[in-house]
Amino acid sequence: MNILVCISKTPDTTSKISFKSDDTEYNSDGVTFIMNPYDEWYALVRALEITEQMGGSVTVINVGPASNDIIIRKALAIGATDAVRVDIDAQDAFVVANNIAAHAKSKNYDMIFLGKETIDYNGSEVGAMVAELLDWPYASYVSQLDVNGNISTITRELEGSEEVSQIEGSFVLSAAKGLAEQRIPNMKGIMMAKSKPLVVVPASDTVARVAVVKYAIPPAKSGVKLIDQDNMDELVRALHEDAKVI
Amino acid sequence: MSVLAYIESPGGHIKKIGFEVATYASKLAVSLNTTSVAIVIGKAENAGSLGQYGITKVIHINPNDDVSFDSQLYTKIVSDLYKEHGANTLVMAHSANGKSFAGRLAIRLNAGCVSGVNALPSVENGFLVSKSVYSGKATATYNISTPDRVITVMGNSIQPEKIGNDVTPDLVNIDLGSPKVKVTEIKVEAGGVPLPEAELVVSAGRGMKGPENWGIVEDLANALGAATACSRPVADADWRPHHEHVGQTGVAIRPNLYIAIGISGAIQHLAGVNNSKVIVVINKDPEAPFFKAADYGVVGDLFDVVPRLTEAIKKFKNQ
Numbered sequence: 001m002n003i004l005v006c007i008s009k010t011p012d013t014t015s016k017i018s019f020k021s022d023d024t025e026y027n028s029d030g031v032t033f034i035m036n037p038y039d040e041w042y043a044l045v046r047a048l049e050i051t052e053q054m055g056g057s058v059t060v061i062n063v064g065p066a067s068n069d070i071i072i073r074k075a076l077a078i079g080a081t082d083a084v085r086v087d088i089d090a091q092d093a094f095v096v097a098n099n100i101a102a103h104a105k106s107k108n109y110d111m112i113f114l115g116k117e118t119i120d121y122n123g124s125e126v127g128a129m130v131a132e133l134l135d136w137p138y139a140s141y142v143s144q145l146d147v148n149g150n151i152s153t154i155t156r157e158l159e160g161s162e163e164v165s166q167i168e169g170s171f172v173l174s175a176a177k178g179l180a181e182q183r184i185p186n187m188k189g190i191m192m193a194k195s196k197p198l199v200v201v202p203a204s205d206t207v208a209r210v211a212v213v214k215y216a217i218p219p220a221k222s223g224v225k226l227i228d229q230d231n232m233d234e235l236v237r238a239l240h241e242d243a244k245v246i
Numbered sequence: 247m248s249v250l251a252y253i254e255s256p257g258g259h260i261k262k263i264g265f266e267v268a269t270y271a272s273k274l275a276v277s278l279n280t281t282s283v284a285i286v287i288g289k290a291e292n293a294g295s296l297g298q299y300g301i302t303k304v305i306h307i308n309p310n311d312d313v314s315f316d317s318q319l320y321t322k323i324v325s326d327l328y329k330e331h332g333a334n335t336l337v338m339a340h341s342a343n344g345k346s347f348a349g350r351l352a353i354r355l356n357a358g359c360v361s362g363v364n365a366l367p368s369v370e371n372g373f374l375v376s377k378s379v380y381s382g383k384a385t386a387t388y389n390i391s392t393p394d395r396v397i398t399v400m401g402n403s404i405q406p407e408k409i410g411n412d413v414t415p416d417l418v419n420i421d422l423g424s425p426k427v428k429v430t431e432i433k434v435e436a437g438g439v440p441l442p443e444a445e446l447v448v449s450a451g452r453g454m455k456g457p458e459n460w461g462i463v464e465d466l467a468n469a470l471g472a473a474t475a476c477s478r479p480v481a482d483a484d485w486r487p488h489h490e491h492v493g494q495t496g497v498a499i500r501p502n503l504y505i506a507i508g509i510s511g512a513i514q515h516l517a518g519v520n521n522s523k524v525i526v527v528i529n530k531d532p533e534a535p536f537f538k539a540a541d542y543g544v545v546g547d548l549f550d551v552v553p554r555l556t557e558a559i560k561k562f563k564n565q
């Protein structure tokens with residue numbers, strides 16, 4: 001079983017957000033970046049578990065500039081076999097997906113795992129796009145995966161329900177909470193990661209189809225109105241008459 | 247030319263998010279000077295009511311079948327109809343299934359895609375749509391430069407608006423073939439409104455001390471007709487089911503009212519809830535960070551305050 005795991009880099013949620021160039025560009029000065037949690041905690045770890053059980057390898061891929069190597073090394077330290085970085089600062093999901101699909105077509109992966117979304121833009125677009133470019137089935141929001149020979153049984157998390165299904169053969173999967181337990185890289189992993197192969201490949205010449213033209217920071221709340229704990233009638237009145245939400 | 251809306255009908259019934267998408271599509275059609283066409287796949291007893299929200303034509307595919315979701319099958323159905331109707335924009339819900347084939351459709355239709363938009367686009371100069379980014383700390387406006395577009399609409403972004411009458415759907419039966427994803431079981435979670443669609447949400451955190459104390463939260467939710475939610479440690483400890491977990495790593499919601507009980511307001515929690523219209527925080531610690539993100543705050547012991555609030559709500563409802 002050879003699995004490709006797509007990993008992305010996102011600002012840590014606690015980072016302060018600001019913009020530059022007349023609010024058209026994200027200001028990354030002083031921001032701590034992390035591997036997207038869905039990619040690291042769930043997609044990567046479940047891929048490792050499967051290959052530990054069935055044999056095979058886990059390749060991680062990132063579409064991004066050299067400054068992303070830090071998260072790639074972390075994925076290698078957690079246990080990935082090798083890594084590919086497509087060298088382009090991709091501007092939209094289409095460019096990312098096209099480059100991932102181009103790489104996948106040149107190799108022989110049995111499955112491709114992604115996170116359900118990145119935590120900065122919450123796009124949830126790349127997985128479906130890769131699946132379409134490869135003409136593979138897509139199992140999204142997967143919280144449970146059991147592989148039995150050529151048949152995989154998956155559980156998907158939907159609004160207010162869970163859906164169990166079966167897929168034969170290769171597919172693209174997007175990982176949700178529950179799929180695996182986070183693994184912390186140990187010293188040995190970190191040392192070994194340094195010598196694992198990281199291949200940098202040039203990007204295909206795909207043109208982005210969407211672009212951010214402006215960012216804005218929403219106005220801060222005007223301040224909390226404190227209500228005396230003995231006067232819940234006043235809270236109900238305010239919610240009804242002032243806020244008009246009940 | 248037209249605007250095409252894909253409307254989902256989970257369990258054979260179009261829900262509020264479906265009418266929001268219909269409203270979005272019909273308003274967009276007006277600003278683009280065209281008409282809106284809706285596609286419904288599988289059982290949906292209320293498909294005709296989409297007309298009330300301004301949809302001109304409803305195409306109902308296999309109205310008597312339970313058509314389980316397979317992204318490849320759904321992509322084929324929707325993209326074929328998109329081409330047949332000469333559409334240039336496809337609108338769908340930012341739901342688990344919607345997101346699972348919006349990207350596929352964008353590839354199939356050579357379209358630019360923006361997911362999770364929170365308002366109608368501006369079409370005077372390009373096609374500009376906005377969405378909330380960076381855990382709700384900012385809004386980004388996108389331009390879609392391709393002639394074809396796929397957008398998914400975040401729940402509670404637009405108010406469903408009745409402006410017309412029921413229409414008679416065109417019923418179409420097609421051969422569904424054999425989908426590659428074979429659904430064997432759907433487990434519906436107990437409880438009323440699914441969290442992402444709820445307008446009122448009562449949420450509680452570690453301040454509750456233990457799962458045995460949740461009765462007062464449920465009483466408040468019942469009095470309001472609200473859905474219940476929780477913070478991550480509460481779900482991790484199995485005090486509450488996982489689907490109630492809101493925040494960065496759980497569900498992101500934007501209800502009209504979010505009542506946070508015994509939740510400190512960590513940034514990762516706020517990431518999933520700070521797009522709520524009105525936030526009420528009940529916490530015994532006046533320094534709890536959540537108060538900074540709140541509209542109304544009550545400093546006090548939740549075990550006293552929550553039952554009192556429930557009583558006040560009941561009194562108000564009985565008036």
Ligand SMILES: Cc1cc2nc3c(=O)[nH]c(=O)nc-3n(C[C@H](O)[C@H](O)[C@H](O)COP(=O)(O)OP(=O)(O)OC[C@H]3O[C@@H](n4cnc5c(N)ncnc54)[C@H](O)[C@@H]3O)c2cc1C
Nearest residue numbers: 451452453477478493494495508509510512514515530548
């Ligand atoms: C990468 C990452 C992702 C995360 N994702 C999420 C996420 O998606 N969602 C999420 O919720 N968290 C998430 N967290 C965890 C988050 O950082 C907080 O730890 C968590 O939200 C705290 O939960 P809490 O507010 O219930 O508990 P606590 O922080 O322990 O707060 C309990 C609150 O209850 C109050 N309280 C106690 N007793 C009473 C009483 N009797 N009456 C009134 N008030 C009382 C206390 O004053 C306190 O403010 C994430 C963390 C990380 C690192």
Ligand SMILES: Nc1ncnc2c1ncn2[C@@H]1O[C@H](COP(=O)(O)O)[C@@H](O)[C@H]1O
Nearest residue numbers: 006008063114115117118123124125126
């Ligand atoms: N630049 C990237 N390189 C590799 N994988 C990515 C990249 N961006 C997104 N992904 C993958 O696609 C998933 C969904 O991302 P998105 O569609 O942007 O929300 C992520 O969780 C990653 O697994």
